[in-house]
Amino acid sequence: MNLVLTAAEMAATDKRTESDYGIPLPSLMENAGAAVARFCLLHYPAATHVTVLCGKGNNGGDGLVAARHLALAGRIVSVLLLAAEESLNGPATEVLRQLRECNSSHAVRIAFTPEEESLLEEAPALEGADLILDAIVGTGFKAPLRGIATILRDRLQDMTTPIVAVDLPSGWDADSTEQTFEGAFRADAVVTFTAPKLAHVFGHLASTQTSSFGPVVVTEIGSPEEAVQSAANLTWAGAAKSIAEAPRDVNANKGKYGHILLVGGSYGTFGAPSMSSLAALRTGAGLVTAAVPKTIMNQVGLITPELMVRALEEESGAASLGNLEPKLLEALMKGISVLAIGPGLSTQGEASQFARDLIAGTTVPTVIDADALNAFAGKTDLIKQAAAGGKRILVLTPHPGEMARLAGLTVKQVEADRISLARRFATEHHITLVLKGWRTLIAHPDGRIAVNTTGNPSMAKGGSGDILTGIVAAMLAQYPNHVAEAVEAAVLLHGLAGDFAARDMDEHTVLATDTVAHLTTAFRYRVKDKQAFTWLAGLQQER
Ligand SMILES: NC(=O)C1=CN([C@@H]2O[C@H](COP(=O)(O)OP(=O)(O)OC[C@H]3O[C@@H](n4cnc5c(N)ncnc54)[C@H](O)[C@@H]3O)[C@@H](O)[C@H]2O)[C@@H](O)CC1
Numbered sequence: 209m210n211l212v213l214t215a216a217e218m219a220a221t222d223k224r225t226e227s228d229y230g231i232p233l234p235s236l237m238e239n240a241g242a243a244v245a246r247f248c249l250l251h252y253p254a255a256t257h258v259t260v261l262c263g264k265g266n267n268g269g270d271g272l273v274a275a276r277h278l279a280l281a282g283r284i285v286s287v288l289l290l291a292a293e294e295s296l297n298g299p300a301t302e303v304l305r306q307l308r309e310c311n312s313s314h315a316v317r318i319a320f321t322p323e324e325e326s327l328l329e330e331a332p333a334l335e336g337a338d339l340i341l342d343a344i345v346g347t348g349f350k351a352p353l354r355g356i357a358t359i360l361r362d363r364l365q366d367m368t369t370p371i372v373a374v375d376l377p378s379g380w381d382a383d384s385t386e387q388t389f390e391g392a393f394r395a396d397a398v399v400t401f402t403a404p405k406l407a408h409v410f411g412h413l414a415s416t417q418t419s420s421f422g423p424v425v426v427t428e429i430g431s432p433e434e435a436v437q438s439a440a441n442l443t444w445a446g447a448a449k450s451i452a453e454a455p456r457d458v459n460a461n462k463g464k465y466g467h468i469l470l471v472g473g474s475y476g477t478f479g480a481p482s483m484s485s486l487a488a489l490r491t492g493a494g495l496v497t498a499a500v501p502k503t504i505m506n507q508v509g510l511i512t513p514e515l516m517v518r519a520l521e522e523e524s525g526a527a528s529l530g531n532l533e534p535k536l537l538e539a540l541m542k543g544i545s546v547l548a549i550g551p552g553l554s555t556q557g558e559a560s561q562f563a564r565d566l567i568a569g570t571t572v573p574t575v576i577d578a579d580a581l582n583a584f585a586g587k588t589d590l591i592k593q594a595a596a597g598g599k600r601i602l603v604l605t606p607h608p609g610e611m612a613r614l615a616g617l618t619v620k621q622v623e624a625d626r627i628s629l630a631r632r633f634a635t636e637h638h639i640t641l642v643l644k645g646w647r648t649l650i651a652h653p654d655g656r657i658a659v660n661t662t663g664n665p666s667m668a669k670g671g672s673g674d675i676l677t678g679i680v681a682a683m684l685a686q687y688p689n690h691v692a693e694a695v696e697a698a699v700l701l702h703g704l705a706g707d708f709a710a711r712d713m714d715e716h717t718v719l720a721t722d723t724v725a726h727l728t729t730a731f732r733y734r735v736k737d738k739q740a741f742t743w744l745a746g747l748q749q750e751r
């Protein structure tokens with residue numbers, strides 16, 4: 209299960225873990241601190257001097273446990289407690305005692321720095337650190353950041369020492385769906401526990417290292433899966449990738465992996481259907497046919513010889529209603545298992561009517577994108593009709609502008625509450641909605657909703673959406689009985705491929721087709737790595 213929790217739900221989960229399963233808080237704290245230390249040893253093996261910044265709550269307690277494990281592993285550890293000793297809460301006091309015990313045989317220095325003066329005296333602990341742990345405040349944070357923590361935050365802002373945040377970068381509101389957190393600590397990686405909070409999936413790390421790929425890892429600390437509950441039932445798209453990790457049948461033939469008909473293109477717009485088709489082929493579809501207006505057929509065919517092309521009758525440079533004449537329609541749809549429609553289709557001439565009627569006149573699973581979405585602007589009752597109460601699989605992939613047109617809203621209204629809007633639209637129309645943007649949402653017809661955590665600004669370019677359409681269609685073609693996982697995996701893979709492209713190239717230079725070229729790496733990347741850390745962001749930062 210991949211639930212995303214609020215801070216209150218996390219606290220309830222911890223309580224349930226204690227009351228229903230007999231696992232007490234100190235044991236969770238021990239596991240949390242140990243997990244943070246393991247992460248540091250694994251990913252920062254050369255960091256000999258580690259400075260741990262602790263608050264007086266349980267987040268600070270996690271930091272003190274991590275400090276003990278790091279010291280036991282031979283690191284030279286400095287602990288700065290941003291509070292007077294007597295103000296520490298119960299669990300933190302107990303783990304401080306344990307830390308002191310190990311201090312006799314290992315290199316641990318503990319300093320109390322409740323005010324600016326004492327903090328300044330500890331400047332060497334900050335300046336000499338190879339790695340800093342931020343355990344000042346976690347889910348107990350109430351904005352804005354106050355007191356001595358703000359001085360420390362400003363100091364660290366100007367330094368380049370890597371920072372690992374314990375649970376949350378101090379100053380992040382766990383329940384926020386905002387992208388950035390004004391006034392929070394910088395962090396290069398986050399280690400959180402049991403389940404990500406909303407801030408982990410929607411927030412963006414502020415790092416002095418390369419910005420986009422700072423990982424958030426989720427570690428198990430002993431709460432049974434049944435103890436983790438959430439009213440909103442929001443998940444993150446990571447688990448879905450497992451379907452794409454399974455090997456293909458040894459005795460498979462191309463028929464097993466579907467035949468996609470990609471309908472789109474218009475005079476002057478041959479790139480969009482070409483890119484969708486290429487992405488569909490690269491994602492593993494058995495066969496792909498692009499059906500495009502006659503005049504651009506030869507250009508589309510050039511994208512790759514594996515692609516089959518079919519001419520559509522046209523009017524004003526775009527597909528015409530003539531294509532729906534029964535014999536032509538029958539020939540067009542023969543053997544097709546997935547329809548993908550929209551990229552480059554245009555809204556010229558009869559194109560919109562053609563898209564609506566083609567979707568209404570067929571029954572195969574269909575991906576609706578771009579101008580085929582625009583064809584339903586203000587006419588979403590026709591989408592609902594086509595979905596036939598969910599008997600027909602329809603996947604819509606709008607960006608916020610297309611979503612706004614579809615739903616008769618402004619882009620601002622769409623952005624205001626994406627989760628509720630996506631969920632409502634999907635359930636009301638019995639369709640799967642992929643609402644693109646920063647942290648693309650995948651809303652399923654049964655009310656479940658997932659957030660994708662891969663992707664980066666290099667993908668904010670023409671062609672990205674066309675490629676996603678091809679990937680979604682190909683996953684549907686290969687996994688027709690696992691629609692929800694197929695769509696979530698498609699979105700995740702698309703973002704991952706973009707993340708790898710940006711890592712190998714540069715956010716400026718990546719083209720949409722470079723994302724296709726990085727699909728291999730995306731397929732091979734294991735979301736659950738060998739060290740039992742589950743990565744939420746696509747990539748670990750390369751150092
Ligand atoms: N509840 C549980 O069972 C577990 C909790 N764990 C840890 O406990 C944390 C939550 O612990 P708590 O509820 O004690 O809360 P925190 O430790 O997150 O926060 C409380 C501390 O932060 C300070 N603080 C709050 N708002 C502040 C602000 N605006 N500016 C400066 N300082 C501020 C408070 O004075 C207090 O010292 C989690 O983030 C996690 O790290 C883990 O130990 C695992 C188990």
Ligand SMILES: [K+]
Binds near residue numbers: 342344377378
């Ligand atoms: K923290």
